[in-house]
Amino acid sequence: MSKAVQDALNQTAELPVYATPEDVVSALDPDYPIYCVRPHAIHRAARLFLDKFPGETLYAVKCNPAPHMLKALYQAGIRHFDTASLAEIALVSQLFPESVCYFMHPVKARAAIAEAHERYGVRHHVVDHLHELQKIAEVIPAHRDVVILVRLAVHHQQVVYDLSSKFGTSAEEALVLLAEIQRRGFSAGLCFHVGSQCLDPDAYRVAMQTVREVLDRTPVPLRCVDVGGGFPGRYLNHPVDGLSSYIDAVVAATRELGEAGESQLFCEPGRGLAEGGESLITQVQLRKDSALYLNDGIYGSMNEEQTGLRRPHRVVATRKFSAERTRFTVYGPTCDSLDVLPDSVELPEDLREGDWIEFGGMGAYGLACRTAFNGFFPNAFVAVENEFVADGSPLG
Ligand SMILES: Cc1ncc(COP(=O)(O)O)c(C=O)c1O
Known part of the structure; x- marks a missing residue:
């Protein structure tokens, strides 16, 4: 049996279930990306x-x-x-x-x-x-x-x-x-x-x-x-x-x-x-003015962003955020300058280190295309019961 098959079969344990991404964050306080599966x-x-x-x-x-x-x-x-x-x-x-x-x-x-x-x-x-x-x-x-x-x-x-x-x-x-x-x-x-x-x-x-x-x-x-x-x-x-x-x-x-x-x-x-079967919770690891550094990016689950897809997103509501929004440049965790989302992302103006952003539409070609470049490999999974609703988007 190939290693890929063996790895996949090892992952068949039931996923822990949470009602919402907010519950996931409050239980795990994760500084690693987590896929939220919506069966x-x-x-x-x-x-x-x-x-x-x-x-x-x-x-x-x-x-x-x-x-x-x-x-x-x-x-x-x-x-x-x-x-x-x-x-x-x-x-x-x-x-x-x-x-x-x-x-x-x-x-x-x-x-x-x-x-x-x-x-x-x-x-x-x-x-x-x-x-x-x-x-x-x-x-x-x-x-x-x-x-x-x-x-x-x-x-x-x-x-x-x-x-x-x-x-x-x-x-x-x-x-x-x-x-x-x-x-x-x-x-x-x-x-x-x-x-x-x-x-x-x-x-x-x-x-x-x-x-x-x-x-x-x-x-x-x-x-x-x-x-x-x-x-x-x-x-x-x-x-x-x-x-x-x-x-x-x-x-x-x-x-x-x-x-x-x-x-x-x-x-x-x-x-x-x-496509609609997974979202991804990422965490802000550093804010520099209007630049955010997340713990996942182009070499991880967001490979398709390079070819023009823009996944919907929302802020995980762990605190009260400003109603004012601003556009951020969003970098991934690797040392490569290419590891940046092609378009800026609109988010609350007071977003800071430690906050979490959930990206929707991750079920298709998200984890399938991820790499372990620089040692970053998103590989944590939970099940979530609610629907993904993007912030202020027509998809909401
Ligand atoms: C032969 C074949 N079938 C099906 C698919 C799935 O396509 P999609 O994800 O667009 O439905 C692909 C995608 O590359 C493919 O190459």
Whole structure:
């Protein structure tokens, strides 16, 4: 068992439960960052997909592989997992022997393909190139129970991360790949990812047009169409429609597929399921005029701030704060000058050393992207029962 899996399994103890972040601070007086897990919020997001999405919802484990996240999703009813590595497959399979893993990375090591198939019973793989298909065919015996999905490249302007610049193929190439999958004795599917933090539900309709184009030109029957992730989280600088409107857009787009709409439908949300499930309590370690030095930052849980996401925040109400607010430059704990939030943050004007700030929207790509640079590694967890409500924000 890999060290990552072992570490994750060691963390499965139940989390201590507090009513509010204020209670956490008053009980622990923490000078280290603490993730506040909100299982009820994870449950709510999972139920939305399970109740509304007309197909299988695969949680994208990369977004947040913490056992408390996986367990909350499982308890809500999620049984299918989009896994990108053997370590993720091992983790999910150890925690939930009844679950189904899908190996959705278009580039895999031969040994990982073999072990996923033989040891963990994985039967779905993604390719976007003939050589990857050849590799799989040399490792796994051909069988129609093994489904190989061809990933289409789809570009949309209104996404924060375009995930088709690295992976995905053209409709033309997809036709060749589908024919080869069929010829080699596997079953075929199609998939795409509109891009992470998609700001426009119409992106799914546009992507589905490429699926339609391929379908119109291939004789190969499709076992499944996978619309990927992209379902957005709620950030200060991205007021987006609710997740329901994104699922509605997928449903409408699927209808336009006609007969092919009868293939099994998958989605792979990461952010859409996990974002609201955690916040992070940080502490001010020093104030210099209008600069604050916190105990977490860009190299820790706030990696995504670098690429333009602005997480909502609030002050933990441990005392009476001034109603007057001012903008602070916020630095993280490492010695690197890059460890600073790109935008200043509005907070009470009398904030001082020892105060705590809670950042919301930490469930997605927060702990998953943290590093131990300079020896700072946020790794404390509690469960919290209240809802996160940002200070004076439209998300509140
Ligand atoms: C193949 C694949 N599926 C799903 C996801 C999850 O995407 P999101 O978090 O935008 O829902 C990703 C993210 O990188 C991905 O690469």
